[in-house]
Amino acid sequence: MEGLTILLFCTSLLSILPLSTATDTITLSQSIRDGDTIVSAGGTFELGFFSPDNTTKRYLGIWYNKISTRTVVWVANRETPIIDSPGVLKVTNQGILQVLSHNESITWSTNSSRLVQNPIAKLLESGNLVVKDAKDDNPENFLWQSFDYPCDTHLPGMKIGKNMVTGMKRYLSSWKSADDPSRGDFTFELDPRGYPQIFVKKGLDERLRFGPWNGLGFNGALIKPHQLCKFSFVINRKEMYFTCEVAINNSIAVRAVINQNGVLENSQWNDPTQSWMTFRAGPTDNCDSYAFCGPHGYCKIGNSPECSCLKGFVPKFPRDWDTSDWSNGCVRKTSLDCPSGDGFMKYSGIRLPDTRNSWFNESMTLEECKRVCLNNCSCMAYANLYIIGKGSGCLLWFGDLIDIREYSEDRQEIYIRMASSDVGMNLSPKLRKLSECLTF
Numbered sequence: 001m002e003g004l005t006i007l008l009f010c011t012s013l014l015s016i017l018p019l020s021t022a023t024d025t026i027t028l029s030q031s032i033r034d035g036d037t038i039v040s041a042g043g044t045f046e047l048g049f050f051s052p053d054n055t056t057k058r059y060l061g062i063w064y065n066k067i068s069t070r071t072v073v074w075v076a077n078r079e080t081p082i083i084d085s086p087g088v089l090k091v092t093n094q095g096i097l098q099v100l101s102h103n104e105s106i107t108w109s110t111n112s113s114r115l116v117q118n119p120i121a122k123l124l125e126s127g128n129l130v131v132k133d134a135k136d137d138n139p140e141n142f143l144w145q146s147f148d149y150p151c152d153t154h155l156p157g158m159k160i161g162k163n164m165v166t167g168m169k170r171y172l173s174s175w176k177s178a179d180d181p182s183r184g185d186f187t188f189e190l191d192p193r194g195y196p197q198i199f200v201k202k203g204l205d206e207r208l209r210f211g212p213w214n215g216l217g218f219n220g221a222l223i224k225p226h227q228l229c230k231f232s233f234v235i236n237r238k239e240m241y242f243t244c245e246v247a248i249n250n251s252i253a254v255r256a257v258i259n260q261n262g263v264l265e266n267s268q269w270n271d272p273t274q275s276w277m278t279f280r281a282g283p284t285d286n287c288d289s290y291a292f293c294g295p296h297g298y299c300k301i302g303n304s305p306e307c308s309c310l311k312g313f314v315p316k317f318p319r320d321w322d323t324s325d326w327s328n329g330c331v332r333k334t335s336l337d338c339p340s341g342d343g344f345m346k347y348s349g350i351r352l353p354d355t356r357n358s359w360f361n362e363s364m365t366l367e368e369c370k371r372v373c374l375n376n377c378s379c380m381a382y383a384n385l386y387i388i389g390k391g392s393g394c395l396l397w398f399g400d401l402i403d404i405r406e407y408s409e410d411r412q413e414i415y416i417r418m419a420s421s422d423v424g425m426n427l428s429p430k431l432r433k434l435s436e437c438l439t440f
């Protein structure tokens, strides 16, 4: 008899379970109270209320469901925690998500410019929380999505960049501290100027530069294609962004986090050790520090000092260099002789300079690129844009060449404008003529 009761109890529990706990959506009639959660269809992510360590403040967030150490990837009310009361998350018939505190005051809400018949909120397997019409799964028609408002974590499928039509920017921003998810000092963002690049910034100050993108990865930087993620960099009229499109192996959790010290950490979950394995992190050394050696300076770890000038350049203020202040960089020994005759000096194995003051064309050849640069006296350097195959496209730099470091892993070549007398510096006059013919 007892066995039967238990059996009955179990079957009735089973029939309720799928409805009460294993859902990935919130409908108009259901809301989530503090303590309830929803879980994405494949069980990868979970959404609910949580408190960071050492605090009782309540936040609505998303974390990995299957990972033993709670790892929060997104926080809704990061600036407006709920204090001393159980919160509620609901979706309104206007298609708006709201976090309410005990006295029904709105602590946080989304917005939407459209109405749909039956708005629901759904936690997708990618970790993206979306508001959409119940019947419409087309991402183009989502009313709102959390991937548009990243916190400190980049997940596969999330874009970092700018929508040129709406002006919306998507970027990472660090937590203030390990127990405070509110916006901290550091961001990881795309700068759309010139040929777009990705930066770690502290406020408006550049700290670390990733780029330029060379078709395969970021030149001279830490983020490169590797077997865990398929990276891409997209520039068109509508948007420009960098993304890890998909995790190559869906069963391995991968993420990038900008931490509260401004370090970008890429990591993957390691099941055997039950911990996150950080496989790339930056900045790593002085030469990663943006513009460490100033304009036309060249940074090389292992050199003492780490800063020197590009060939044909000398310290702008030698006295500063004597006191280890390299910020003013270097100036030309011989001024340019444009338009009557300049040449180019080829470098490889370096991280290419900042491209914010640059121009690019994806289809020009290197020959065309050189010609355009030579004919424009403010053009200071040129390079192929992409390194795939024999190289293609054209990148031109104007103004000072900033943030160059040794980067021997990279074979991308750059041609820096010099007075013709400097191009053949070490050659006899006869040979110099020949070398100019060769390099032009």
Ligand SMILES: *[C@@H]1O[C@H](CO)[C@@H](O)[C@H](O)[C@H]1NC(C)=O
Pocket (backbone or CB within 6 Å): 101, 103, 105
């Ligand atoms: C709700 O509570 C918060 C803090 O507990 C308070 O600041 C706010 O004024 C209250 N709102 C209403 C409508 O009572």
Ligand SMILES: *[C@@H]1O[C@H](CO)[C@@H](O)[C@H](O)[C@H]1NC(C)=O
Pocket (backbone or CB within 6 Å): 109, 110, 111, 149
């Ligand atoms: C929508 O909300 C975001 C913040 O969540 C805000 O930055 C944006 O300006 C709002 N847009 C409109 C149209 O109100």
Ligand SMILES: *[C@@H]1O[C@H](CO)[C@@H](O)[C@H](O)[C@H]1NC(C)=O
Pocket (backbone or CB within 6 Å): 053, 054, 178, 179
């Ligand atoms: C919580 O407090 C303990 C003791 O003060 C400290 O060791 C720990 O780092 C704190 N955790 C966080 C996330 O700040």
Ligand SMILES: *[C@@H]1O[C@H](CO)[C@@H](O)[C@H](O)[C@H]1NC(C)=O
Pocket (backbone or CB within 6 Å): 249, 250, 251, 252
């Ligand atoms: C994906 O990763 C899991 C766990 O490390 C491994 O067992 C599996 O073989 C991998 N699958 C592929 C296709 O690499």
Ligand SMILES: *[C@@H]1O[C@H](CO)[C@@H](O)[C@H](O)[C@H]1NC(C)=O
Pocket (backbone or CB within 6 Å): 361, 362, 363, 364, 368
């Ligand atoms: C890029 O260069 C090609 C070849 O010179 C030219 O046809 C094309 O219009 C250029 N595109 C842009 C956007 O300037």
Ligand SMILES: *[C@@H]1O[C@H](CO)[C@@H](O)[C@H](O)[C@H]1NC(C)=O
Pocket (backbone or CB within 6 Å): 359, 375, 376, 377, 378, 379, 398
């Ligand atoms: C040189 O290039 C700059 C930047 O694209 C442009 O503003 C300027 O007009 C060009 N000068 C000449 C002479 O083509």
